[in-house]
Structure formats: C-alpha cells, structure tokens
Amino acid sequence: MIGFLSGKLVVKAPPQLVIDVNGVGYEVEAPMTTFYNLPALGAPVTLFTHLVVREDAHILFGFSTETDRLMFRALIKVNGVGPKLALTILSGQSAEDFHRCIHNNDTQALVRLPGVGKKTAERLIIEMRDRLPDLGDEVGAVKGSDVSVSQSELKPQQEAISALCALGYKPVDAAKMVRSIPVEGKTCEAIIRLALQGASR
Template identity: 40%
Template structure:
C-alpha cells in the first residue's frame, strides 16, 4: 500500500496530478487545496497518499500535508461519504476550518460546502465530532500558499484596494487561478470578485 510518494510533477489539473518516480508515472486524485500549492510541471513534489482499493482498480489520493490526508480518511469513514465527495469537501474548506466547524457543530458553515446539504452536515457532525478532537490535538497545519508570483500579488493588491482583507483576497485568487490557470489579469480578477461576491451574499 502506497502511503507517500516523491518525484517529478509531470502533469496537473484541478482534479489530479501525475508524478514520475524513477520513470513510472503515478496518477493521484487531489483536492483543490493541494493543486493550488503544487509546483510548476517538472518540479519536485512530495505527497502523502491514501490508497483506495476497488474491485477493479486501485486509486491513489494525494495530499500536501499529513493532516489533510488524516482529514480525508476521517471523511470517508462517514456513512454516505465516498472518496470523491471527501475530496470535494477538502476543496471547499481548509482543514482547520473543517475541524472547527465539526467541533463546534456549525451546520450552517458545513452546508456552504458544495455537495453538502443540511442532512450531510448533520451526519458529519454526528459521526466525526469526537474524532476530530484527536486531529486538532495534533495541530492542523495548512499547506503554505504559493501566491508569490507577480500576477497573483497584483490581483491581491487590487482586491485589497477595494477593501477586502488579505486572507479573503488570497483565497479568492487561489480559487480563480485554479479555474483559469492560463488566463490574464482581467479574467482572474473578475473571477475572484465573483467568488468574493458569492461569499458575501
């Protein structure tokens, strides 16, 4: 069973990445939080891996931090939550926020995650409230954001000038660039504004 992988990043999308390890390419399904922090293609990457065994296949899920992997494994232990939904949940909320929302029984916050309705939020709280305490005790670490490039910084500065906080702007830009990875300033800026507007609605 593969638990960790290190190699050259050959290809990436918002849903998966291919890592070359000594000439063998491994495809890993990834959450958006991992995608946003991957290096450029050709760069070295190391990922924590959950191996999902199916009747006809073996699927690998990759994460930048062990805490993110642990959260994923907790999520798939919940009734009705499979690997795809668990990955979508981690794409829609940082691990620290997920732990806090479940620990505080914040059904409203959980219900804002795409694919999670009121009943699913209740189930997450019911089945994981005690379990996330162990995760929070280990100290949840978020992947360091890679928003060091000039384009991202320019958009973040523009959003700050409109009155948004740095954390809000960074989150919006990460999501916008994930959707529009090759787009120019104007398109990413507009997409980031749409995201911020939806959050305030």
C-alpha cells in the same frame, strides 16, 4: 499501501495531477488545498497518499500534509461520505474552517458544499467530533508556489470551471462562481481558490 510519492510534478489539471517517480507516472487526485501548495511543473514534489481500491479502479489520492490525509481518512469513515465527497469537503474548506464548523455545530456552512445536504452535515458533525486530527505544526508539507503561465485568460478560466465540476458543482453554478470574480492575470488554482471562498460565504 502506498504511503507517499516523491518525484517530479509533470501534470497539474485540478483535481488531477501526475507525478513522475523514476519514469513511472502516477495519476493522483488531490484537494484544492493541496494544489494551492504545489510547486511549478517539473519541480520535485512529495505527497502523502491514500489508495482507494474499487472493483473497477484503483484510485490514488494525494495530500500536501499529513493532517489533510488524516482528515480524508476520517471523512470516508462517515456513513454516506465517499472519497469524492471527502475531496470536495477538503477543497471547499481549510482544515481550520472544518474544525470550526464541527465544534460550532455549523451545518449551514457545510451544506454550502456540493453534495452535502442537511442530513449529511448533521452526520458529519456528530461522527467527526471525536475523529478530528490535531492541527499541530506540519512536518514534510509540500513546499513551492503557484507558477504563472503565459496563456490566454480564457484557458485558466475554463480549467477552473472544469475543476469545480469535477468537485461536484453543477456546470452552470461553476461558471457563475468563476465569472463572479476578477480572473485577469490569475492562475487556474488562484481562480478556484477565490471561487470556493465566495461559495463558502
């Protein structure tokens, strides 16, 4: 099992990123909550990881905090929740919001996430209640800030739509989410954050 990766961030294309560790590029899938905390390209970064082994692929998932990794591992133990849906849940809600949904039996907030129907939301509330990790102070969280990129406004917008589609949203819905917010001067990660915040309301 690969417990963490520490190297240079060379690709940011939500929800995928690539970390150069001593000349080896590791492809990692990460929730948007991790992307919000990533440093600029070329900067050093450390992510906690979880390896999912399938017959056709080995997929590495990365998280900026141990809490997010624990949450991911708890989610994929829930019947009917696979790694992709777990990533969508962690991208669409903060750990604090998810805790609140579980404790308040808030199925309505959960079903707003793509791929989460009423039955899955109810199952999450029942099965996650005793599995929620403690939201204490994080140690070793990724440090850094989003970097502004001198590109046309269209590219971050298109990247944000593609990222939302990869998280499970339908292309037409993803486009509506992005077009409903002001995107001028914003990075791809900032656009996605605003779009997901709007979808959760």
